[in-house]
Amino acid sequence: MKIIDGNIASPLGFSADGLHAGFKKRKKDFGWIVSEVPASVAGVYTTNKVIAAPLIVTRESVTKAQKMQALVVNSGVANSCTGLQGMEDAYTMQKWTATKLKIAPELVGVASTGVIGDLMPMDTLQKGLSKLVVNGNSDDFAQAILTTDTKVKTVAVTEQFGRDEVTMAGVAKGSGMIHPNMATMLAFITCDAVISSETLQLALSQNVETTFNQITVDGDTSTNDMVLVLSNGCTLNQEILPNTPEFDKFSAMLHFVMQELAKKIAKDGEGATKLIEVEVINAPNSLDARMMAKSVVGSSLVKTAIFGEDPNWGRILAAVGYAGVNVPVDNIDIYLADIPVMLASSPVGFDEEDMQDVMQADAITIVVDLHAGDSVGRAWGCDLSYDYVKINALYRT
């Protein structure tokens, strides 16, 4: 596998673009991805009981058509908690796009992110759609889907499958409300491999637990989260089938793309100054390890301590303790940026100056060794800063 300097339109047969339509004041707020041919599609959606209209429409179309050819996304207005009008608007968004592209409506995915509860300004949408042209600047797509994100989040890789080179690319938006099981997160992944929607769903589902579902920014789960993977078969390689070495290779490729996007989302959490990576090792099983890692990375007290560059490892052990995992807690080692701070569940002294040095890094790794098995779990998050409060206290107004 090779990391390339590409974007969401790097896989064969895809194009993407973004522009300012007017959902937001000045920034780009409307984008699209289009495939030359209908692509196989797989998706995972928010676990929130309250599901935004565009997700309902997209999920329904994916189930019905089992293919997707185009995807339109706006940022600024989430079209969530908008009742029947919101549903109608999401269907209209799908229909207008289909008409513009001269394809069937159910081949169009729609996604919205931004303020909850406001109705979609349909004239703004129409204005955006009127400028939709296939073949554009896909870096603008990465910009157009952002809300309070400070950076675009993209990754692209290639891998050899026999004589064919398959390209896969991902783009995401994250920021606030990132937590278990899909939060206000949108991630779109394109690929040019030949793979059925069913096999694609298998690969997506088996990788989501260890990647996107292991990041947390503030514990809130949004109504609009969605990950969609499109693979259009344009490389004309052999079809990738389950239970083959090719599937494993494809799955590893997808895992890498998803994990990179997940880490980029965590690092760019609202107000974040540092990426936090927690690795729980020697656990009885990987589910327990992941739950514990996520408990630590999600602790407000750990997050504020890391923001303050304070090696308050007691809070780490406390978060291990309330993870809801039945593991003995009397023989735990904790390492903060490779410096042991607790061995066999007892504090160990460390050089305060060395610690101050490593705590200044913009990525902090916490390792928790349970000495209770051989499984590993990882989770990613960010520190909790003044800016998180500032951004979220004043978001709506």
Added chain:
Amino acid sequence: MKIIDGNIASPLGFSADGLHAGFKKRKKDFGWIVSEVPASVAGVYTTNKVIAAPLIVTRESVTKAQKMQALVVNSGVANSCTGLQGMEDAYTMQKWTATKLKIAPELVGVASTGVIGDLMPMDTLQKGLSKLVVNGNSDDFAQAILTTDTKVKTVAVTEQFGRDEVTMAGVAKGSGMIHPNMATMLAFITCDAVISSETLQLALSQNVETTFNQITVDGDTSTNDMVLVLSNGCTLNQEILPNTPEFDKFSAMLHFVMQELAKKIAKDGEGATKLIEVEVINAPNSLDARMMAKSVVGSSLVKTAIFGEDPNWGRILAAVGYAGVNVPVDNIDIYLADIPVMLASSPVGFDEEDMQDVMQADAITIVVDLHAGDSVGRAWGCDLSYDYVKINALYRT
């Protein structure tokens, strides 16, 4: 029931005091409650897997002796995550107190709150204990148990049981790490009723779910939480027995004291500027209602919005949706400080100026009407402010 201007030593036969021993730099940090005679005792303890040494010692003694006569508490050092030495120190704390008071060690409860991971400074403890005298200023006890709390938290009530007047009083400390199922919270309740330890435990257990377990400050659950109720029988009234009108009266009294302490803890959460009360009504059952209320009051996005005086009700609905409760979410009404903001799960317009006025209050009530039954659940919390971050980024150093 009558609220009186009393304190933890108001029930007959109790005394309490507090002083500065040196666990903290300047503030009072060591206190005790002593009963003239061994009292019936009931307790609930943290659900964190990592349990601090003083809790292990106290719980063990309560189980063994089924009585308690004295309680010593220090603030500044939590004696948590301190390994075998921590256990030894907690036993020593119990033994030294017993020797000083000339009672059996298992009649002494010990509690510690403050920084996790540091060993107890035993010379400081000895210094504090050397000044322990029965009959002191019980307002100083309320001071001595605080950490980052800004206010003492006390409540006292009386109730007639036949010709006898029973007095009950409570004192608590709260602040950070307040969350489900006992967080860094200490609450001590004294009473002079005649009641067995078993019946007292029954009354405590049936009220803890709707009071202390319904407050949240930051989602972290501490290693040191404990609620202890002591009732010494000094009124010489009839014994209160289960399944009697007297028991119901006693339980209502205890519920009131616990709820008042819980609300005071929520209101004084670290960095809090506002108390948030969430009431979920017309729910299918009270457990679901409580889970939902707690999900809303614990949402970082709701908390920051309230801090910003922003009526961002979409975040409230989102938190209802991820509460993990299986309730239809298509016919929900939401009221923010009595102003309807959502009816039948659709936004309703409101007067922005009226809303700005009510959002300035220092207590904000959120009502969520599910139209799905007749049960009610309440939860209390506080907003998330810059000061929360400040306090917790710099706590240890």
